[in-house]
Amino acid sequence: MLYYVGTYYSDLIEERKPMGSRAENYKMEYIISAIKKAGLSLKVISAIGYQKNGFFGNKKCIIDKKEEHIYLGNFSSQKRGLSKFGVITRLVVLFFYLLFNAGSNDTVLIYNTPIFSLPIRIAKRIKKFEAIVQIEELFYYEKNNKRSVKFEKAEKKLIKMASKYIVANDIIHKKLCNNGKKGIIAYGPYFVPIKRTDRFEDGRYHIVYGGGYDYLRRVDLAVKAMDYLDDSYYLDIFAFGDSKAMCQLKELVDITNKKYKSNRITMHDPLSGDDYTTFLQKCHIGLNLQEAGSDFDEMAFPSKISTYLGCGLNVVSSSLKSIRSSRLDSIITYYDHTDEVSIAEAIRKCTIKDYDDIVSIMHDLDKKFVKSLMCLLDSNSN
Secondary structure, eight states: OEEEEEOOOOGGGGGGOEEOOHHHHHHHHHHHHHHHHTTOOEEEEEOOEESSOEEEOOEEEEOSSSEEEEEOOEEEOSSHHHHHHHHHHHHHHHHHHHHHHOOTTOEEEEEOOGGGHHHHHHHHHHHOOEEEEEESBOGGGOTTOHHHHHTHHHHHHHHHHOSEEEESSHHHHHHHSSSSOEEEEOOSOOOOOOOOOOOOOSSSEEEEEEEEOSSSBOHHHHHHHGGGSOTTEEEEEEEEOOHHHHHHHHHHHHHHHTTSSSOOEEEOOOOOHHHHHHHHHHOSEEEEOBOOOSGGGGGBOOHHHHHHHHTTOEEEEEOOHHHHTSTTGGGEEEESSSSHHHHHHHHHHOOOOOHHHHHHHHHHHHHHHHHHHHHHHTTTOO
16 A cells, blocks of 8 residues: 655645645645556545644545545644644654554655654654655755754654655755665646636736745846836736735835836735636746745755646746756746846746647656656555
């Protein structure tokens, strides 16, 4: 049996108000779909906490013949002291689930979550199951994050424990798979949503940004870049961040729009699911604004890039090493300097390819990944 451990959530536990990462959830959804395409069955084991307070029992949900979800029971609380106790209960329940269910003929695929390191390592030592770690980023490279530094040893031990890997970029693959260990690469979810609409036909190229706004993701520079583009370009923003930063961004958008006869930028309310992907399908260019230059940018791959490509968008991005070294390098238009002039130049240089040409790349990546996943899992799963 293949077990897939993470903090996955779905509408099936909506009443518990699960706390989880959208990016992790979306990538796990893709890996689940790829495992099933490869002809394998799996049990998704979620050790997730809840915003709702109280004790929760295990919840088992059978999705279909190949997929089963088990949401592990725990105690959850938003109060400071009790929240730590809740984390401990999640780790203890996870350990005992693996202890009583996973055996030496089973495979446990773990989404890289450093806090899970100890219970999983102890369970593996006892039960001798095959361990594969899925790595979207190496957190301990993010030296500005105190939590990441705190769990550095735990993360390294979790990664070292694995015999195989599913990683997010070529740099991580080279780092971990140079000593005989096997690994495969998935740059992001290779989903291609159903096409529900055509691109905007208002005579403008619509540029879109969806994601966080902070010191590493300079949405403000994209707004300022509009001063260096003519009115054949329009910027649509779906951003989130702390309230002060968002107020400042809105003020900058208002100031910029007032310079022109008609608005050239719109800040949208958040969208999700089909509503968000449908809007993306209307646009021409997707922006990745993550600032380059840190060690951490080598150890992650922006998931928004695959989201953009799956919706048929042309991508303009900062020059991250993780993207430059990938198989997607040739289809990305880069800006080399983190300023509004460089961003505007890259947008102007971006060749607007057809929707079908772009999504065909994603279909091809998906097929190749499923084949590589079959090879990685075939000898260990049933």
